[in-house]
Amino acid sequence: MQRRNFLLALSGLAWLGATRSWAAAVQSVSVVQFSDDGKALGRATLAKVSKLAEWKKTLSPLAFHVTREQGTERAFSQPSYNTHQAGIYRCVCCDNALFDAKNKFDSGTGWPSFWQPIAAENVRNIEDKLFGMTRTEVQCALCDAHLGHVFDDGPKPTGLRYCMNAVAMRFIPDTKS
């Protein structure tokens, strides 16, 4: 290799290294925290959560498949898909607050459906081209868990339908109502 090319290759490697460490440094995210009875506690910048080995042990195989391998539970397979008890839904992986039961509606799809998240910054939308369809995937902002997809055929006031997997969430009933 000529000296010039060698130097170029070296600078390329340095650049790659810098990019990687920059990406690793962006590992915190701003979310709104909520108490178990659904009260907003304010915005907090938290370190991203990644506990793959622990999740493999503690989650059910289906919850692991859905959240970490972008799976989908069968429609109508989880009895909680259309319950309407007051409370909030947290990420099954990291406890980030995701949805409030008061924004849940019966979409008839067999999956828990909401017209908005509990706080916009607590979830992240990502374009997904799996299976030849362009859809918008919804992830937990704090741990990147796959939660489901969002569609634009929901009810007012947002017109959105957050079509979630029940196994990706943990329901915290509001015991005071």
Ligand SMILES: [Zn+2]
């Ligand atoms: Zn999470």
